[in-house]
Amino acid sequence: MSAPIPPIPRDIPDLPAIPGVPILMPSHVPATAVATPAPRRPTAAFRLLTALLATAAVGIELTLGSPLRTLSHFAIQSNILLALVFAASARLAWTARRPLPSSLTGATLLYALVTGLTYHLLLANDSSPFALPGVLTGSAADPTGWHAVTTQILHTVTPLAALLDWLLLTPPRDLHLRQAAPWLLYPVAYLGFVLTRGEFLVPAEPARYLYPFLDVAGHGLKSVLGNALLMGLGIYALALLLVALDHVRPNPLRGRVHHRSQTGFRLQPPVG
Numbered sequence: 001m002s003a004p005i006p007p008i009p010r011d012i013p014d015l016p017a018i019p020g021v022p023i024l025m026p027s028h029v030p031a032t033a034v035a036t037p038a039p040r041r042p043t044a045a046f047r048l049l050t051a052l053l054a055t056a057a058v059g060i061e062l063t064l065g066s067p068l069r070t071l072s073h074f075a076i077q078s079n080i081l082l083a084l085v086f087a088a089s090a091r092l093a094w095t096a097r098r099p100l101p102s103s104l105t106g107a108t109l110l111y112a113l114v115t116g117l118t119y120h121l122l123l124a125n126d127s128s129p130f131a132l133p134g135v136l137t138g139s140a141a142d143p144t145g146w147h148a149v150t151t152q153i154l155h156t157v158t159p160l161a162a163l164l165d166w167l168l169l170t171p172p173r174d175l176h177l178r179q180a181a182p183w184l185l186y187p188v189a190y191l192g193f194v195l196t197r198g199e200f201l202v203p204a205e206p207a208r209y210l211y212p213f214l215d216v217a218g219h220g221l222k223s224v225l226g227n228a229l230l231m232g233l234g235i236y237a238l239a240l241l242l243v244a245l246d247h248v249r250p251n252p253l254r255g256r257v258h259h260r261s262q263t264g265f266r267l268q269p270p271v272g
Helices: 039-064 069-071 073-093 102-123 146-168 184-199 221-246
Strands: none
Touching: 039 069, 039 073, 039 146, 039 221, 069 073, 069 146, 073 102, 073 146, 102 146, 102 221
């Protein structure tokens, strides 16, 4: 006859903790559910080429004229920003790292477009009352020689490159409405800089106010402030348009990545 089974106690005391670091159990998630960021080398090459073009054009302009006056132009400053941002973005795309904040890349795109639109609609347009095609030299005549080359690079090539990069190489829905107002801080600060600079220069100084629509001596302060208000509203409208288009435009990278695997894990688009 077997021995009787002792009764099971109602309260089982807690077992003492096992010393040491607990070992995690291996996961059964397949490797296909995890996306490894891949370098985007064509994107990196395009951005690096754009940065080099902007840098070369700015460098040539600095050697052709007064460096201080050259650096005072909005086109020069916006292209310096574009060169720095695109060079950094090229490195991030090449090394498959997280891209720059959209607040910075969106501002760079906006300022580049403002540079191109202002030049072609106001400065290089014969029907405009503010025509000044040789804006970088302060001349009303069309630029010649190296000035003609750099003018087209700074006012046409780099703005178009920034637009193409946004449309064809950047995932959508990264720009937000709350970013539009802060983007205006730089244009407002630049307006104050131009007006202050003009006040400290002698009246005989060529291109005293850099841009004819900001020429206080020629049009008066009231007209200049009115022009600045219209320009500001136009820049803000352009910023809102970019945000709106960013939320409706197709994803240019959709065909290159799988957004969802069979396991339900959501895969992120390529970085950079």
